Amino acid sequence: MKKSVTVFILVFIIVTFAGAMYYLYSKNQEDPVVYQTEKPSVRTIVNKTVATGSIIPLEEVLIKPNISGVIEEIYVEGGDVLKANDLIAKIKVIPNLATLNQAKNAIQTAEIALNDEKRRYNRQKNLFDKGVISKEEMERAEVTFKQAEQSYNAAKQNYDIVKTGSTKGLGSSANTLIRSTVSGMVLEMPVEVGNQVIQSNNFNEGTTIAALADVNRMIFEGKVDESEVGKIKEGYPLEITVGAIENATFDAVLDYIAPKGKLENGAIQFEIKGTLHKADTTFIRAGLSANASIILSRADSVLSIKEALVQFDETTKKPFVEVKTGEKQFEKREIALGISDGLNVEVKEGLDENDEIKIWNKIKTM
The missing domain is CATH 2.40.50.100 (RNA polymerase II/Efflux pump adaptor protein, barrel-sandwich hybrid domain)
Structure with missing residues (x-):
């Protein structure tokens, strides 16, 4: 019985040892980890935010x-x-009957007054010719008669306007x-x-x-979210792209930011406007939807790397990259960053164009 137990234990130890040796052998046969690298590049970096809206006439x-x-x-x-x-x-x-009737009655009233003043004028003229009344009284009667005549003509013109919308003269x-x-x-x-x-x-x-x-004086009218409105100011340049016009960008200047936002779809939106500078003959139809890229900052021809290459120290929170110094050897190097466009970031200090940076967070292909 004891002999059987001893044999079993020995067999177990041998099998376990063989399995461990096979595992170590398999691990040694695996390819060593090889890190890929990228070099910095010189590019223009533009930090911008995008507003959606449309093209409308200025007036x-x-x-x-x-x-x-x-x-x-x-x-x-x-x-x-x-x-x-x-x-x-x-x-x-299409005349209103009540108004038309009033205008017609006004003519009749003015005609009655005119006939009355005409009789009075003729009577005064006869008296003046006989030397009974003075010239002043005669002139007063003449003025009154002419005023009545003018009122009658005005009533007729008003009737024509009410009836047809126009009149002679x-x-x-x-x-x-x-x-x-x-x-x-x-x-x-x-x-x-x-x-x-x-x-x-x-x-x-x-x-x-x-x-x-005037279609030559167009503006962009759009809206930006409250999270972006604090980053923009009047006078910032805009790049306008119109969905219906391919491969064309129009320059503009931001000249209005609404002082008050409005709640839309659960978010506060601020209205903005920018005047377009049309330097070509492209016809932009009013009401076309458009996007405005508001340029917050810009750096031309600067040394840059992909943001995915940047790491941050857990203690100091300062940015750094791992730079290749030899075969499978890398050193940690702190860098000073500038503006970013979300994909690439400017490197102000710490790198040059010949440095090779380890791609530390590359996703493996399954």
């Missing part, structure tokens, strides 16, 4: 009628370039003729022939007949 003028009615004719369409006072549309007046000032008030391109014509329009007054904005703007 957009809405043309509204000063009389209510129905669109009878339209003379322009979107895309036409107009000068100030160019004809846009014509309105056919107004010419280009007729309310029914809608003209452009500024020079610019027609952005849109939101009305069509037959549409009813409402006049613009103190109580109503009125119906928009046309929208005009």
